[in-house]
Amino acid sequence: MSGKPRLYYFNGRGRMEPIRWLLAAAGVEFEESYLEKNEDLIKLRNDGSLLFQQVPMVEMDGMKLVQTRAIANYIATKYNLYGKDLKERVLIDMYVEGMFDLNELLMKHGYLPAHERKQDFANMIDKTENRYFPVFEKVLKDHGKDFLVGNQLSRADVQLLEIILMAEEWKPDILAKFPLLQSFKARISNIPTIKKFLQPGSQRKSLPDKDDVDKVMKIFYP
Ligand code: GSN
8 A cells, every 4th residue: 555645535626626626735645446336435435435425535644635625734743834823823714714615506506406596696606706716815915924824835825726616616716806916826826736737647636527517417316
């Protein structure tokens, strides 16, 4: 067995994508086992690999980790992406929890049936532009540093860049009113490990198309 973490999920973003981003930002190589069909999920369940019968699951350091936030907390702590003290950490947690909420809106949109999309799109863009992005723009302004918290890269920066790029897929000029988020995006995208992850051919996943959605539905709702 190699010492690399192994990620168990379908070949798409979903809840695993922030974990891929964190590992990539930390410069940690990882391997993936993709669920292709419902039987693959059943097999993992029957193996006893999934504490709550759910993925994401990440095998690392001799453990089978589940629950997205627990996995992300572990990786962020292990690779020093979680602030320098308790006060930095609680700020990071607050920002990241907001990002998880926004991520959920952005991620789910692609899975909705066509007739629900119009209203959902308006809500998703409204929340992005009027609730979440103004907060992060203000945090950058008030803090006045290159990063959201403290003076070094944290998981909050990594997860914000991920979300900015996702939001731009739905509305390319979504940063128009947010100059500090624009410069943040350029700066964080240029960090070598992240720059590498942004190159074509990396383990970053793309926006799901209809076939991807159908495949995921068959895995979880056969
Ligand atoms: O964050 C977490 O890891 C858990 N609180 C939720 C995990 C979860 O819902 N996993 C789904 C697939 S990923 N997409 O949403 C899952 O395994 N569903 C099957 C099931 O039986 O719940």
